[in-house]
Amino acid sequence: MNTTYTVRDSATMLRRNLLHIRRYPSLSIMLVAQPILFLLLFVYVFGGTLGAGLPGVDGAAGGGNRGDYLVFITPGILIMTVASVALGTAIATATDMTTGIIARFRTMNIARVSVLTGHVLGAVIKTGFAVVIVAAFAFLLGFRSDAGLLGWLGAIGLLILIAFSLTWLTVGMALAADSVETASNTPLFLVMLPFISSGFVPTDAMPAGLRLFAENQPFTPMIDTLRALVTGADPGSDLWLAIGWCVLISLLGYLWSRQLFLRVPAK
Amino acid sequence: MTNSNPAIEVVGLTKSYGDHSVLTGVDLTVPQGTVYALLGPNGAGKTTIVNILSTLLTPGDGEIRVAGFDVRREPAGVRAAIGVTGQFSAIDELLTGTENLRLMADLAHLDRASATNAVTMMLERFDLVDAADRRAQTYSGGMKRRLDLAMTLITRPRLIFLDEPTSGLDPRSRRDLWAIVREQVADGVTVLLTTQYLEEADQLADRIGVLDGGRLVAEGTAAQLKRRVPGGHVSVQFRDVAGLASAAAAHPDATTDAEALTLQVPNDGSIAGLRRVLDGLDDNDVAGLTVESVDLDDVFLALTGHPAEAPTSQESPA
Numbered sequence: 001m002n003t004t005y006t007v008r009d010s011a012t013m014l015r016r017n018l019l020h021i022r023r024y025p026s027l028s029i030m031l032v033a034q035p036i037l038f039l040l041l042f043v044y045v046f047g048g049t050l051g052a053g054l055p056g057v058d059g060a061a062g063g064g065n066r067g068d069y070l071v072f073i074t075p076g077i078l079i080m081t082v083a084s085v086a087l088g089t090a091i092a093t094a095t096d097m098t099t100g101i102i103a104r105f106r107t108m109n110i111a112r113v114s115v116l117t118g119h120v121l122g123a124v125i126k127t128g129f130a131v132v133i134v135a136a137f138a139f140l141l142g143f144r145s146d147a148g149l150l151g152w153l154g155a156i157g158l159l160i161l162i163a164f165s166l167t168w169l170t171v172g173m174a175l176a177a178d179s180v181e182t183a184s185n186t187p188l189f190l191v192m193l194p195f196i197s198s199g200f201v202p203t204d205a206m207p208a209g210l211r212l213f214a215e216n217q218p219f220t221p222m223i224d225t226l227r228a229l230v231t232g233a234d235p236g237s238d239l240w241l242a243i244g245w246c247v248l249i250s251l252l253g254y255l256w257s258r259q260l261f262l263r264v265p266a267k
Numbered sequence: 268m269t270n271s272n273p274a275i276e277v278v279g280l281t282k283s284y285g286d287h288s289v290l291t292g293v294d295l296t297v298p299q300g301t302v303y304a305l306l307g308p309n310g311a312g313k314t315t316i317v318n319i320l321s322t323l324l325t326p327g328d329g330e331i332r333v334a335g336f337d338v339r340r341e342p343a344g345v346r347a348a349i350g351v352t353g354q355f356s357a358i359d360e361l362l363t364g365t366e367n368l369r370l371m372a373d374l375a376h377l378d379r380a381s382a383t384n385a386v387t388m389m390l391e392r393f394d395l396v397d398a399a400d401r402r403a404q405t406y407s408g409g410m411k412r413r414l415d416l417a418m419t420l421i422t423r424p425r426l427i428f429l430d431e432p433t434s435g436l437d438p439r440s441r442r443d444l445w446a447i448v449r450e451q452v453a454d455g456v457t458v459l460l461t462t463q464y465l466e467e468a469d470q471l472a473d474r475i476g477v478l479d480g481g482r483l484v485a486e487g488t489a490a491q492l493k494r495r496v497p498g499g500h501v502s503v504q505f506r507d508v509a510g511l512a513s514a515a516a517a518h519p520d521a522t523t524d525a526e527a528l529t530l531q532v533p534n535d536g537s538i539a540g541l542r543r544v545l546d547g548l549d550d551n552d553v554a555g556l557t558v559e560s561v562d563l564d565d566v567f568l569a570l571t572g573h574p575a576e577a578p579t580s581q582e583s584p585a
Contacts, residue, residue: 005376012373016359023361023402100357104418107321109347110374264325264342 006111013118020092021126031088032130034191035081036137042077042200043070043141055202067142074138075226076199079219081134082127082159083190086166089123093174094183116257120167127163146232155229158242162222165246166190168253175260199223218245272335274299274426274457275320280329282315282481289315290327291481297474299425302448302458304472306465306567311478313461314354317430320459321351334426350424352416354431360404364395364414367403368421375422389417393447409440416447427451429460433467445470465567479571492566494535501534501544502557510552517547534558 021028042050043066051069064072096102096119105115135143147155170187177183194200196210197219203211214220221241228235235242277295281288290312297303305313318324320333322342331337336344351357358367368389372382390396393413398406403414412432419427429448433441448458448471462468468475469489477485477492485492493499505511505528514530515523522531534540541558 008376009374012370016362016370019366020361099359100353100355101359103323103353103355104351104357105374106323107346107349107351108374108422109343264322 006114009111009114010117010121013114014121015118017118017122018125020096021122027088027092028085028126028130031084032081032133034084035077035130035134038080039073039077039134039137039141042073050201053201053205055204070138070141070143071145071231072227073200074135074143075223075230076194076197077138078131078134078159079162079199079223079226080191080194081130082163083166083187083194085123085127085130085163086170087184087187087191089119089126089167090170090174090177090187091180091184092123093119093171094177094180097175098180112262113258116171116261119171120164123167124160124163127167128160131159131163145230147230148232151229151232154235155226158222158226158229158246161243161246161250165249165253168250168257170253172253172256172260175257193217194219194223197223198227218242218249221245271299272332273297274301274334275303275459276330276332277316277320278330280316280319280331281327282312282319282324283327289481293329293478293481293483295476295483297457297459299457300452300455301473302452302460302471304468304475305459305461305478306463306468306475307461307478308463312481313478314430316478317351317353317428317459317461320345321349321428322346348425350419350422350427352419352427352429352432354434356411356415358403358411358414358418361402363400363402364390364406365399367414367418371418371421385421389421393417394443409436409443412436412440412444416444420447420451424456426457426459429458431461431463433462433464441467477567477570485566485570492570493560495566495569499534499558499560501532501541502529502559503532503544503548503553504529504555505552506554507552510549514548514552518544528554 047066047069051064051066051072054064054068054072093116102115106112145151170190173186174183177186196214197203197217198214199219203214203220206214221238222245224238225235225242227233228238273296275295275297277293280290280293280295282290293312293316295303295316305316307313315324319326319331320338322338322345326338331339333345334348336342336348338345359370362370365386368386369382372385377385390399393416395410395414395417398410403411406414416429416432432448433444436444445467448460452458458471460467460471472489474487475489475492476483485495487495503514505514508525508528511523511525511528511530515521518530518532520533523529524531532544534544
């Protein structure tokens with residue numbers, strides 16, 4: 001199987017998945033609604049109090065209000081959106097695997113991994129739409145930033161990379177799952193993990209053990225980098241750490257998924 | 268497959284799941300351009316054979332070559348030559364008929380113009396033009412099966428596997444499907460089909476393999492299989508008791524039913540045997556006559572010791 005066919009088959013499968021997304025929009029709508037609800041909840045219910053706890057310019061507490069908190073959590077909410085769509089992709093992939101057409105694809109002389117790349121690329125495009133909708137909501141609520149064009153382009157690039165890596169991981173989870181129900185549960189931790197990061201409160205406020213975890217888990221450099229990019233600050237070394245995590249997760253997710261899908265089952 | 272090697276060559280194929288043996292040494296040869304029917308009840312191993320030959324399942328032991336390629340070492344070669352319509356619908360229900368066919372044409376790497384042509388041709392041939400732009404999930408069972416088969420044939424495979432292609436179809440759809448299979452064979456395509464319907468094997472197949480409990484218990488043409496089983500007879504109905512009595516005297520091996528005024532004379536289905544019966548009859552005595560040949564149901568019973576299970580969820584074929 002040569003590269004031309006791999007690219008062509010992936011494009012064909014991507015078209016199939018885009019049609020699926022268009023024909024079955026309710027899953028996508030639910031996945032976007034959840035981060036928007038979190039945004040509203042955190043800004044309007046908790047935002048006044050939590051904003052007051054944000055570090056001020058001199059690092060002392062008591063520096064912010066509700067508006068500052070909105071700016072603080074928007075990156076975390078955007079990454080939660082990416083995780084939420086990735087969870088939906090796990091459900092969609094697992095459901096697809098139960099259909100007869102997958103067996104048909106397996107009997108055809110095609111680049112088999114294109115069945116998976118179709119899902120992943122479709123999911124990345126879907127994530128793009130979801131992120132734009134959630135970001136628009138944040139703007140509606142009053143999010144403003146000093147970021148320049150370069151910062152926004154960097155933010156978009158980073159979000160695509162994160163979407164790509166989380167999707168490969170959840171596709172692997174979908175293939176490893178023995179049922180659609182399992183596939184819809186195992187990736188749930190990805191949606192919860194941003195809570196234990198720098199996404200909603202500064203990690204300084206956490207007890208020592210939790211803080212150690214929060215500062216070293218992959219979502220923290222991703223969120224810190226995104227926050228720096230959309231507020232016009234310099235992400236520094238977090239950028240490379242975030243990219244490194246994404247590349248690592250993509251690679252492992254891809255190899256795992258590929259291995260699960262390509263093997264000819266013994267039963 | 269330009270040479271004259273068999274389309275399918277299987278020697279000593281086994282398959283088991285743990286301690287449970289599904290196939291226990293199957294030998295199978297299907298020459299190019301012929302139709303081979305695997306006949307057997309549920310659980311006989313028909314689908315397992317199809318799945319192994321179409322590279323969906325790893326074989327146990329045995330030498331298996333499909334379209335000249337080894338299924339273990341050269342699965343890509345096998346896949347390039349075959350088309351499969353499985354027992355379960357292999358269409359994309361969220362896509363329309365046109366989109367499903369286009370998907371297959373693109374995956375077969377046809378260029379844009381050929382793909383468009385092929386899709387149009389298939390929609391016409393399979394009577395799906397009116398439904399072309401509707402989602403496949405709205406199709407009836409017969410339409411789904413036609414779309415399924417159209418998707419298999421649009422890539423013009425030289426060898427097709429049909430796993431219980433007509434189960435659940437109404438008599439008309441079944442006959443339509445038989446016609447399509449015959450067309451393919453006329454074009455030189457090789458067909459391996461599985462069926463629980465004895466009549467279907469009789470109608471379509473050049474050779475029939477009777478599969479029971481994971482092994483082939485008999486193989487041959489429909490006629491050869493029928494000859495292996497006694498049971499055909501000529502049934503003669505008489506106008507009165509006297510006629511019946513005199514004919515019964517001439518055929519000591521016949522069974523007499525005095526109440527129905529009929530005589531059942533054993534017959535091997537040959538013209539000579541039939542003539543012997545007719546020669547002994549007086550035209551004025553006879554009210555009616557039927558020739559009952561052995562059907563494959565009798566064959567199945569005789570070969571396996573148990574009747575072929577009629578599928579419970581569907582009516583029997585027309």
